[in-house]
Amino acid sequence: MTNYDTLSEAINDLISRGYTYDFNLNPDCIKCASLKIKIHPEDFEVDAFYRFEGMSSTDDNSILYAISSKEGIKGLLVDAYGMYSENLNEEMIQKLTIKH
Template identity: 35%
Template sequence: METKHHYETADVALTKLQEMGYTIDFNIAFEEIFSQAENYQIDYLYRYEGPSNPDDESTVYGISNQSNGKKGVFVAGNLSLIEGKKRDILLNLEMKHKNRDKR
């Protein structure tokens, strides 16, 4: 599936993704991605930037596991504020799918 970029509010993005079966909250259940990151991909990417304040920035990821079909969401504010392995995994997933979309 091609990564899609939509620029809407985070609330609208979460509602749309839930309607499409992205029901796991990976902000809570990130350990599953952590242990099997190679099986996950970003299907949908919603970015929202406030009109004047960079602090209003948020990203909603629609993420799926290619081996077992599980789907969920991860919501991040400024990705540079996320520390450690979680940030590295998200950045790697973004890079992997940016490269995939170029093919």
């Protein structure tokens, strides 16, 4: 797995590797506004993830997920270290849980 110094560096590299769509987190799925679609947990895989810790504040902590769907749609999801996890259903929590 590649190590990145900044979130923007990771995003730029992953975009160049085909992860071109922007995903948003919903309680039971991820959404792609540009394609106007919802992708449920059983229909996508987390290909890679990267943690970033803010230098000045823990509020700047985030995780970048590189995600691909069964239909071949590849995109990125940025989550502020579980900030929205309390709103997710169990399937989404399991899908986005980082396993080492």
